[in-house]
Amino acid sequence: MNARDYIGQQVTAKIDRAFGSKHPKHGFIYPINYGYVPGTVSGDGEELDCYILGVFEPVEEFTGECIAVIHRTNDDDDKLVLAHKKYSDDAIEALTEFQERFFEHEIWR
DSSP states (O other): OOGGGGTTSEEEEEEEEOTTOBOTTTOOBOSSEEEEOTTOOOTTSSOOEEEEOSOOSOOSEEEEEEEEEEEESSSSOOEEEEESSOOOHHHHHHHHHHHHTTSOEEEEO
16 A cells, blocks of 8 residues: 555554654653554555644543645655644644754655
8 A cells, every 4th residue: 555545534543653752762751652553564564654733741542533644755664644624724834944954855645
């Protein structure tokens, strides 16, 4: 399944980098919950990653609508954007900037 195929679908993500946790290698603090979709494979060979928007406490799992995909144009590692409400492209950019600022990307709807 292509990352774009998830847009508009309900998706359940397992959170492995919870809100407020520290990245084990780079040391930054996660300002949002970040996880993956179990049983999937992304372009980088790992499970498909997800940004979780609108949940301001650490969670272990999240089910919500895939409202967008952040497609990295210089890295083969697309990210799903999951939420319970819609966010503008500008809001998605602002909320994922902590990590996406290092990659060229575009937002797919």
